[in-house]
Amino acid sequence: MEQEPFRMYMRDVAHSAYSEAITGAGQFLAWYREYREPAEIEKGYSELDWVLTEKALLRIQVSPSSIEISTFLLSKLIRVTRNYKIVQKQDHYEHVLNRVVAKFNNGEACEMMRPLEDIINKEQTSGFSHLVSLLG
Numbered sequence: 001m002e003q004e005p006f007r008m009y010m011r012d013v014a015h016s017a018y019s020e021a022i023t024g025a026g027q028f029l030a031w032y033r034e035y036r037e038p039a040e041i042e043k044g045y046s047e048l049d050w051v052l053t054e055k056a057l058l059r060i061q062v063s064p065s066s067i068e069i070s071t072f073l074l075s076k077l078i079r080v081t082r083n084y085k086i087v088q089k090q091d092h093y094e095h096v097l098n099r100v101v102a103k104f105n106n107g108e109a110c111e112m113m114r115p116l117e118d119i120i121n122k123e124q125t126s127g128f129s130h131l132v133s134l135l136g
Contacts (some may be wrong), residue, residue: 018058018069025056025058030130057102095127100135
């Protein structure tokens with residue numbers, strides 16, 4: 001199954017900021033939405049997306065009043081740690097990738113969580129597993 005196209009909340013204004021942030025980051029490879037939820041104080045939503053390009057991992061948080069984009073260079077990536085949950089089924093156990101932590105040689109780290117919808121509905125096509133598989 002093909003992944004759905006990347007779409008951001010407040011697309012018109014957020015896309016211009018995103019375009020500035022990915023300049024020189026190489027080809028787009030994968031993305032996933034960690035969450036989208038109603039903003040508590042403001043009218044609208046708060047959304048957290050992750051985008052992987054050839055040279056960078058971007059964390060993009062958009063709310064009605066701000067856009068925050070963090071860029072992590074893959075050339076500085078030194079470790080990827082995967083955390084799995086063990087889930088008991090009727091007659092066996094399964095492991096489910098729940099959280100990934102990427103550590104960089106400048107001391108920074110970023111934590112990516114599996115979207116709740118993915119855990120509830122394993123048939124749903126999400127970019128989380130795809131992005132993580134490309135990350136290393």
